[in-house]
Structure formats: structure tokens, C-alpha cells
Amino acid sequence: MAIDFLKTPRQRLAVYIALAVVLAVLPWALGGLFENGKSWLRAVDFALLYIMLALGLNIVVGYTGLLDLGYIAFYAVGAYTYALLNSPHLQAMLPVWMMHPPFVVMIILAAFMAGLFGVLLGTPTLKLRGDYLAIVTLGFGEIIRICLNNLDHPINITNGPQGLNGISKVHLFGLDFGKPIQWLGLTFDVAHSYYYLILAFCALIIFVTLRLQQSRIGRAWVAIREDEIAANAMGINTRNIKLLAFAMGASFGGVSGALFASFQGFVSPESFVLMESVMVLCMVVLGGMGNIPGVILGAILVSITPELLRDAINPLQSAVFGRRVFDPENLRMLIFGLAMITIMLLRPEGLWPSRRRKLEIHEHEEEATA
Amino acid sequence: MSQTLLQVKDLKVAYGGIHAVKGINLEIKQGELVALIGANGAGKTTTLKTLIGMVKPSDGEIMFNGKSTAKLHAYDYVRHGLVLVPEGRGIFSRLTVEENLQMGAYVRDDKAEVAADLERVYGLFPRLKERYKQLAGTLSGGEQQMVAIGRAMMSRPKLLLLDEPSMGLAPIIVQKIFEIIRMIAAEGVTMLLVEQNAKLALQTANRGYVMESGHVTLADSAANLLANEAIQKAYLGE
Numbered sequence: 001m002a003i004d005f006l007k008t009p010r011q012r013l014a015v016y017i018a019l020a021v022v023l024a025v026l027p028w029a030l031g032g033l034f035e036n037g038k039s040w041l042r043a044v045d046f047a048l049l050y051i052m053l054a055l056g057l058n059i060v061v062g063y064t065g066l067l068d069l070g071y072i073a074f075y076a077v078g079a080y081t082y083a084l085l086n087s088p089h090l091q092a093m094l095p096v097w098m099m100h101p102p103f104v105v106m107i108i109l110a111a112f113m114a115g116l117f118g119v120l121l122g123t124p125t126l127k128l129r130g131d132y133l134a135i136v137t138l139g140f141g142e143i144i145r146i147c148l149n150n151l152d153h154p155i156n157i158t159n160g161p162q163g164l165n166g167i168s169k170v171h172l173f174g175l176d177f178g179k180p181i182q183w184l185g186l187t188f189d190v191a192h193s194y195y196y197l198i199l200a201f202c203a204l205i206i207f208v209t210l211r212l213q214q215s216r217i218g219r220a221w222v223a224i225r226e227d228e229i230a231a232n233a234m235g236i237n238t239r240n241i242k243l244l245a246f247a248m249g250a251s252f253g254g255v256s257g258a259l260f261a262s263f264q265g266f267v268s269p270e271s272f273v274l275m276e277s278v279m280v281l282c283m284v285v286l287g288g289m290g291n292i293p294g295v296i297l298g299a300i301l302v303s304i305t306p307e308l309l310r311d312a313i314n315p316l317q318s319a320v321f322g323r324r325v326f327d328p329e330n331l332r333m334l335i336f337g338l339a340m341i342t343i344m345l346l347r348p349e350g351l352w353p354s355r356r357r358k359l360e361i362h363e364h365e366e367e368a369t370a
Numbered sequence: 371m372s373q374t375l376l377q378v379k380d381l382k383v384a385y386g387g388i389h390a391v392k393g394i395n396l397e398i399k400q401g402e403l404v405a406l407i408g409a410n411g412a413g414k415t416t417t418l419k420t421l422i423g424m425v426k427p428s429d430g431e432i433m434f435n436g437k438s439t440a441k442l443h444a445y446d447y448v449r450h451g452l453v454l455v456p457e458g459r460g461i462f463s464r465l466t467v468e469e470n471l472q473m474g475a476y477v478r479d480d481k482a483e484v485a486a487d488l489e490r491v492y493g494l495f496p497r498l499k500e501r502y503k504q505l506a507g508t509l510s511g512g513e514q515q516m517v518a519i520g521r522a523m524m525s526r527p528k529l530l531l532l533d534e535p536s537m538g539l540a541p542i543i544v545q546k547i548f549e550i551i552r553m554i555a556a557e558g559v560t561m562l563l564v565e566q567n568a569k570l571a572l573q574t575a576n577r578g579y580v581m582e583s584g585h586v587t588l589a590d591s592a593a594n595l596l597a598n599e600a601i602q603k604a605y606l607g608e
Contacts, residue, residue, distance in 0.1 A: 216476070223473055226462040233422070233460065235448035235477035235525070359505055360464050 023199060027192050040307075041191045045263060047303040048198040049256045052205050054283040054299040055292065056252025059209070061281065062290035063218065064245040065225030067134040069277055070121070070141020074250040076148060076272035077117050078110040078257025083164040083267045084157075085109075103172050107201075107258055114254025115247040117144070122246035126239055129228075141277050149269040163268025170197060170262050177262075194263045201259060205252055209292055212248070221245055279303075286343060288350030290357055297352050305339070306332055372400040375529055375560050376421070381430035383413070383420050390416040392584035393430065398529065398562060403555045405571040405592060406564045407605060408581035414564045415457060417581070418531050421562075422454040423447050435528065449477050451528030457537060459518040463507025467498050470506050470517050474524030484524070491520040494550055512543035519550065523559075530554070530561045536570065548574055568605035572596045580605075 026044065031037035057071045084090050086100055101109070121140050125133055152160030169178030169190070177197065181188040188196075212218050220241045223231035232238045261267045279302060287298020309332040317324050317331075343351065349361040378396040382389065391413040398404050408414050419425040421432060423444045432439045434452055442450070462470050471491055475484040492499035495516045501509065506517050515535055522530055535551065536544040548570055555561055555574075565571035572578050572592045580588040580601065588595065595601050 219469075219473070220476070222465070223462060223476075226464050227460070230460045230462060231473075232444050233424075233448070233454065233456070234473050234521075235445050237443070237445045356464070 027195050028186075038189070038191060041195060043304060043307045045191060045195050045198055047300050048195070048202045049260050049263075050280065050283060050303040051202050051296050051299040052252055052256035052259075053280045054287070054295045055205055055209050056249040056256070057280050058249075058284050058290065058292075058295045059212070059221070059252070060245055060249040061284055062295065063213070063221040063225065064242060065129075066242070066245065067130060067137070068249070069134045069138040069274070069281065070144070071137070071249070071253060071280055072272045072274075072277040073121075073141040073144035074114040074117060074253030075257040075260070075276070076144055076269075077114045077250075078254030079261040079267045079271070080148060080158065080164070080257075081110045081113045081254070082106060082258035082261040083167050086262065087164045087167045089159055089164050089166075090157075100168065103170050107255055110254040110258035111251035112254075114257065115251040118246040118248075118250025119243050121250075122243045126242060138274065138277075141272075141274060145269050145272050148272070158269075161269060163266060163270070164261075165266055167261050167265045167267065169265070170194075172197070190263075194259075198259050198263070201255060205255070206292065206296070213292070217241065217244065282340060286340060286350055288353035288357065291350070291352055291354035294350050294352035294354065298350065301351075306336055309335055372402075374398070375400050375402075375435060376562070377431075377433040378421070379431045379433070381417070381420065381432065382428045383416050383425055384428045385416075385425075389584055391420065391427075394581070394584075394586045396562075396579060396586070398560060401558055401560055402577060403551075403561045403563065403575045405568075405575035405578040406562060406581060407566075407568040407571055407578060409605075410566075411583070412581040413584045414581055415533055418454060418533050418562070418564055421531060422452060424454075448525050451526070452531070453522045453525050453527035453529070454531040455518045455522045455533065455535065457533040459514050461506045461514055461517050461521065464505055466503050467506055467509070467517055468502040470521050471498070471524050474521035477525060487524055487526065491523050494523070494553060495520055510543075512539050512547065515539065515543075515547055516550070519547075519554075523554065527559060530559055532561060532563045532565075534564060534566060536565060536567050544570065568601075569596070569607075 027041050030040045030044070034040055053071070053075055056074070057068060060066050060068045060071070085094075085098065085106065091099060121137065125136050128136060148158045149161055151158040152162075158164070169176060171177070175181055175193075177193045178190060180190070181193055220231065220236045223234060223236060224238055224241060224245075228238055260271075280299075283298040283302045284295055285298070286302060287296065288294025310328065313326075313328045313331055313335075314324065317326065317328075347353075349357050353361075374397055376396065376398040378394065380393045380395060381391055382393050383391040394413075394417065396404075396406075396417075406414050406417065416425060420427050421439075423439065423442055423446070434450060439447070439450075439452070447453070462473060465473065468488075471488055472484070475487065478484055492502075497513055498516055498520060501513065506514060509517065519532070519535070532551070535547050539547065544567070551561070551563070552574060563571055563575060572595050575592045578588075578590065578592045578595045579586050580595065588598070588601070590598070596606070
């Protein structure tokens, strides 16, 4: 077991403190170590957003066993909820009190809206499983994206493919996250302040997921994944518990989307294509379905590796061939795809699987040796 | 006379156009162990599924503890103490033995008593205690049946419905399972036992119902049914 050395509370505390210190100084370390530290910090910020998405999808796919291929739609709902209320686009149409709500209200609203769409997707698909559910969710994801793309007429709501511009940054504790903040003699750039903001929400979501996993609801999700009829016979209201999984998972996506919109300052339907849903699913499966540390690891690897390759491929090509032979963008995805196939062949349970999943996948081998 | 726990009046069940149960009456009193025997296709399993709300009756009335069950959802029955151990066991094969047993107590809030009941079930089934960490699907058939019965016991049933507990098991394991059924009955749990092995069922039960193509054709004490010549010919192979 990978975490056997974390048995005593003192050891665990030490690891947590070390982790907290590393996370706290990470932006400064990146700035000091790399000349393009800024773009690395942006990549880390996005990795954190992806961790939230992956943890949300993990509830639906990992715990409850419902294959969702349109998960990015909830990210879109969160992002557009934030963008519409915080950009000049609808200023003329909406009453003043609705525009620029306080940040906390905004986050709760984004989570709620995404959760609502989660229920909207969940209700008609309650009786579907596996491939059939995957197809419906895939369609749902595309419907949301196409709606965002086309709702610029007859009334211009989403501004269509041009997307929404000029989304205001977060204002919290009297601080404007859109400008460099001076504190304790340090300058926090936009990417710095957002790093800490997103990190805080990430920690919150990890905490909520941990609590859920150990709760009665968490056990009900697992029971539904294993056998829905038996779960019903155990006294689990499978309909409500499944809808709750959809809503919880979606709301995590909504929070992540809202943070994305404010960080990026711009949203368009292009950010919410099917490929993004697939990427988030890859994070969950690759890292280790149903295991929180595994899913986090998967999210970091899948979101950071392409960035690493981007930086590594061109120098490598020049060194080997003396010139650029391949388009780095294509090569990057090729290597990335190969890496994923290799991992899935060698470790089908994921890089850091839950104890249960490991048992399941190696069930028959154990039987053979027993 | 002890209290009536389950009263079934003129129950009819139809799947599509096929009438599987054609108006039966059953009565089970507190503390009884009642056997429901009959050939394949007589409607025994359908009756059980209807009692537990998995199948809706087309007519008739089911009263449990003096209340009609017509408006209950499938997931409500456990809370009311009406629990089925299904045919083919219906356990969570990819959860461990202990997780399966704990799922049985899903509707209960009293943590301390659940822990005590877990020990009680392990007392009934020492084999399960030895294998508590194993995935339930990797157990033998008899052990899986033990998990299914143990899991049902974890919900503290008022009426335990057992559907073919002997199915697919070796004779020696069947004996063992029926020993445990007697032990559970001795603890005061009321049971309705549906069984192909009519002889064993009647030897275990207090009373018995005989079903034939959707009707109850005979209802008597288990001893009388065992002694009945027609029954001996049709079901006991003597």
C-alpha cells in the first residue's frame, strides 16, 4: 500500500504541513525556477480547476457508476452563469441589482444552476445505464454547447460563437483580484491571487468529497453502482440518491466553471467541446476511479503533461533532426495518447486506485493464487 | 392467540396477460415459520415479489402489521420490517462481506446496536467472520446465501421472506442453512419460506401452504401436510 507510512497521526500531520508549505510557496518557486514561470502558474491554475471537475465527475462515474460523457456542460453552465452576470453584455437588459452580485452569492448561484442542470439531465436518464446513458449524456453535453453557440438570436443572450468578453475579476475582502495586490511586501499578480483562490475552493471540494465518501450517501452511491435492485431492497431511495449524485457532481463543475470564467475573463462555447468531457473522464479513469488522491493525481497529470510536452518537443526535435519535422501540437497529442494507452494496458485500475477497485480488477488473479 | 403480522386477501397478480397468482389468501402470525411449497411456476416467487413491492398486484389486499402496503415504495419495505432474501441471493458481489452486512443496516441510525447486531450475525455465521474482508462474489454458494440471510438480519426484520434458500447448494450446505433458519426462528423472527425442497421446508416450518398454478390448494399445519398422502405423492417423492 502506497500510504502505509502515513499510519500514525503525527506522520500524517507532518505530511499535511509539508504539503501545505509546498502549495503555499509553489507560485513563487515557479517564478524563480523558470523564466516562463507565469505561464506555468497559469497551467497550475488550470490544473486546479480540472481537479475540481475530475472530483465532481468522480462522484457520478467513480462512486455511482453512471458513465457521463457530457460532464463539461456543467462547467459551461457555471462559467456562463458567472459570465452573464459579471460582463457588460447583459448590463442593459438586466436590472442593476442582478449584475455583479457578491462573490459568495455568485459561487453559490453557479453551483446551484449547474446542480439544477444536473437534475435536468438526471431525471430523464434515471433508468439508463452504461452505454445508453453515455450516449444520452454525450448528447446533453452537445445540446448545451450548441445552445450557447446559437442563443444570440432572436434575443442575444449568450452572444453566440463570439462568446462573452470583459468578465470582471473577483472582488473579495475589498480586494480586486484583477490588479496586482501588495501584501506583506509581496506582489500578487492575477495568476498568483487566483492560484490561492482556486486552491482554497479545491481544498473545500476535496473536504466535501471526503465527507461524502464516508457518509451514508457515499455508501448508497456505491451500493447503486454495484446493484441497483439490491440497493433499492436495502431501503435506498435509488431515484433520489442518483439525482443527488448528478446534482453534487454538477455543482462541483459549476463552481469550477465560475472560477474559470472570472480567471479567464472570457468565455465562448469553444471551451466546452466534447474533447473536454473526454479529458475529464480520462483524469478520473487514469488516476483511479473512486479514489480521491488518484483522481487528483490524474487531473494533474492529464492537464500538466501536454504543457510539459509543449515545452519539451521543440528543443527535442531540433536536437534529433536539426529542424522541426512535426507540428508540435499534433505530436503532443500523439505522445499523450500513447502514454494513456500504455497506462491503461499496464494498470487498468488506474495509477492510484482505491483498495476496492484494485480488489475488483485483480479478483480473479487472487482466486487463482488462493 | 398471537397477533396476525401479515394478512393477504384475494391477491391477484398478472404479468401482461398471464395470471401468475389467481386470488390467494395467506395469514402469518407473529413468531411463526410458514412454508410455501409448490411446483415450478405455481406462483410462489411472484407472491413473494408482490409482498415486497417489487411487483404490483392487479387485485387484492396485503395488510402488514395492520396497515395496507399498497402505497409503499420498494425502498420503504425495509423500514417497515418486511425483508426479502431473494432467489439467487442478490448480494453485492463486489463489496466485501462486512460491507454487505452493513448495507443491510442502511436504514438504521443506532450505530451501537448495529455493531452489536453485526457481532450477532457473525455469531450465527462464523464462516463470514473469517472472511469479512473478502469480496462477497468470491465466496462459495453456501457462503453467499449466508451473506444474504445475514444481511437481511442486519435490518432487524419483523417478517423475513426467504426465496429458495436451498437453490443450487450441495445437500450438506442445505442442511447447514436450514439449521440457521431454525436458529433464527428460535430467536423469534417470523418467517415465510418458499422452497422447492418441500420435505425439508415442512420439517422446518410450523405451518404450510401448498400452491398450484396460481391458487392455494391446501393450508394446514406442517405435520399434517407431511402426513398427507396426496402431498407425499406430489411433492415429497414417496
